[in-house]
Amino acid sequence: MRNKNFHKYSLIFLALLLLVSCARETPVPSELPAPQVSVSQHSETPTALPAEEQSTEITETAQAQNHIPEPPENRTHYKLDLILDYYSRYGTVSETITYTNRTGNTLDEILLLVPPRDFEDAFNLQSLTGERVSSHRDEGIRTWVKLDPPLQAMESTSLTILFRLRFPANEGVFGYTNRQLNLSDWYPLIPPYNPETGWIAYNRVTDHNNIIIGEYVVQETADFNVSLKLINQPEFIEVAASAPATMIDDTYYYELPLARAFAFSVSDSYFEHEIVHNGTRIHTYLFMNHQEYGPDLCEIARKALELFEELFYPYPREMISIVAGDFLHNMEMDGMFMLSHKVIDNYHSGEKNNMTILTPHELSHQWFYSLVGNDSVKEPWLDETLATYMEVLYYERYHPETVDWWWRNRVYEYDHSGYVNSDIHIDGGYEKYRAAVYLNGARFMADLRTAVGDEAFFAALKEYAYENTWRIATREDFFRAFSNHSNANLSGLLHQYFRD
Numbered sequence: 001m002r003n004k005n006f007h008k009y010s011l012i013f014l015a016l017l018l019l020v021s022c023a024r025e026t027p028v029p030s031e032l033p034a035p036q037v038s039v040s041q042h043s044e045t046p047t048a049l050p051a052e053e054q055s056t057e058i059t060e061t062a063q064a065q066n067h068i069p070e071p072p073e074n075r076t077h078y079k080l081d082l083i084l085d086y087y088s089r090y091g092t093v094s095e096t097i098t099y100t101n102r103t104g105n106t107l108d109e110i111l112l113l114v115p116p117r118d119f120e121d122a123f124n125l126q127s128l129t130g131e132r133v134s135s136h137r138d139e140g141i142r143t144w145v146k147l148d149p150p151l152q153a154m155e156s157t158s159l160t161i162l163f164r165l166r167f168p169a170n171e172g173v174f175g176y177t178n179r180q181l182n183l184s185d186w187y188p189l190i191p192p193y194n195p196e197t198g199w200i201a202y203n204r205v206t207d208h209n210n211i212i213i214g215e216y217v218v219q220e221t222a223d224f225n226v227s228l229k230l231i232n233q234p235e236f237i238e239v240a241a242s243a244p245a246t247m248i249d250d251t252y253y254y255e256l257p258l259a260r261a262f263a264f265s266v267s268d269s270y271f272e273h274e275i276v277h278n279g280t281r282i283h284t285y286l287f288m289n290h291q292e293y294g295p296d297l298c299e300i301a302r303k304a305l306e307l308f309e310e311l312f313y314p315y316p317r318e319m320i321s322i323v324a325g326d327f328l329h330n331m332e333m334d335g336m337f338m339l340s341h342k343v344i345d346n347y348h349s350g351e352k353n354n355m356t357i358l359t360p361h362e363l364s365h366q367w368f369y370s371l372v373g374n375d376s377v378k379e380p381w382l383d384e385t386l387a388t389y390m391e392v393l394y395y396e397r398y399h400p401e402t403v404d405w406w407w408r409n410r411v412y413e414y415d416h417s418g419y420v421n422s423d424i425h426i427d428g429g430y431e432k433y434r435a436a437v438y439l440n441g442a443r444f445m446a447d448l449r450t451a452v453g454d455e456a457f458f459a460a461l462k463e464y465a466y467e468n469t470w471r472i473a474t475r476e477d478f479f480r481a482f483s484n485h486s487n488a489n490l491s492g493l494l495h496q497y498f499r500d
């Protein structure tokens with residue numbers, strides 16, 4: 001019983017879990033100075049963000065290209081109709097996937113990834129049909145769908161999948177507790193396809209302590225049409241989702257184009273707060289004991305959004321949902337993120353707290369995960385290193401006097417060693433993963449900034465964000481953006497922080 005064990009261990013290793021996340025980041029704040037810490041240039045340029053008016057020839061060229069690329073054509077479409085019984089923790093789903101073969105190859109099989117199968121008895125397939133479906137076979141979380149005739153390049157086909165979900169008792173982003181039901185990675189999906197290496201699909205990774213490491217589901221940009229009908233006392237229930245809802249006849253309807261995934265968090269205990277920033281609704285869903293923190297959480301998110309809109313580009317969606325998680329880690333989703341209730345429990349006014357550290361982190365994943373994709377198994381640093389460094393940029397902008405505290409409290413008090421480009425199979429498990437990808441990653445970003453200078457650093461980051469929107473970016477894409485803005489020799493840095 002993997003899930004049971006996970007519970008038990010998650011209690012035992014609560015202290016570990018409290019250390020970091022997106023998966024699980026929750027540094028324990030400390031007011032104590034750490035005498036050994038050397039504070040260097042990080043704090044000396046507290047509000048130094050890119051000076052837009054200064055530009056060398058090289059940045060002018062690059063900035064002229066700064067626009068969000070055209071969205072990919074013929075992208076996959078998911079239609080998901082969910083009927084949910086919150087109190088009996090049961091759902092029935094009708095899913096239709098419309099898929100165009102953009103792989104360049106002829107496909108005689110399509111791979112479906114079925115993440116709910118990671119939980120025993122959670123997923124029950126009723127039927128899988130389609131005009132070309134001749135058979136299918138299951139291998140763990142994979143279902144191989146045999147097509148007859150095969151799908152030629154640029155041909156389209158549809159799959160219709162009827163299934164039932166029995167939600168597991170699980171303190172996480174899939175499953176229920178006594179005050180919340182979360183649906184993340186809750187439906188079969190078609191993973192990205194690399195013409196050279198095939199389907200980009202992995203298995204979940206847990207370490208020796210049974211802690212889940214990183215995120216194993218890699219998604220490409222797709223379109224979503226989702227409906228949700230609640231049955232059995234729906235009047236008591238609030239729904240947080242990846243997009244705003246339209247209610248017609250007791251059913252919620254959602255449209256989310258150009259997204260990696262669609263998530264829900266459902267509860268009969270949410271207290272909500274909302275502000276609007278530049279047309280974006282920032283909407284919080286907190287438990288009763290935290291309801292007075294809604295305005296502060298919205299304000300932190302608003303400031304972070306403003307910063308990231310300046311550093312990258314305007315947040316293109318109508319809404320961002322911020323939801324208290326009835327579990328001990330934090331997690332980004334598309335159009336939404338969840339903050340551990342522990343992070344919110346420990347909130348106090350001022351900025352030296354985890355809610356102020358982690359809200360910008362999770363929000364920045366709307367760029368580095370959602371809009372700008374990456375292979376989160378092989379190159380998790382492309383979202384987690386960047387998101388961790390966004391935390392300190394938030395402090396630089398809004399609380400420059402607290403930047404040193406952030407470095408001590410977030411990085412130097414913990415193991416901050418290991419290759420930044422480690423994958424989620426790293427030896428040593430979750431703690432080593434966090435030390436390398438998040439914390440040493442932040443040090444790498446600071447050193448990279450020093451090496452190329454502020455102007456090139458921020459111009460390159462912006463270019464990387466623009467150029468790789470809708471894509472699954474790689475290390476080469478990241479460093480190409482930097483080489484477009486700086487001639488600095490980065491080989492020493494690469495040698496120090498990266499393995500080949």
Ligand SMILES: [Zn+2]
Nearest residue numbers: 021022384387
């Ligand atoms: Zn993260």
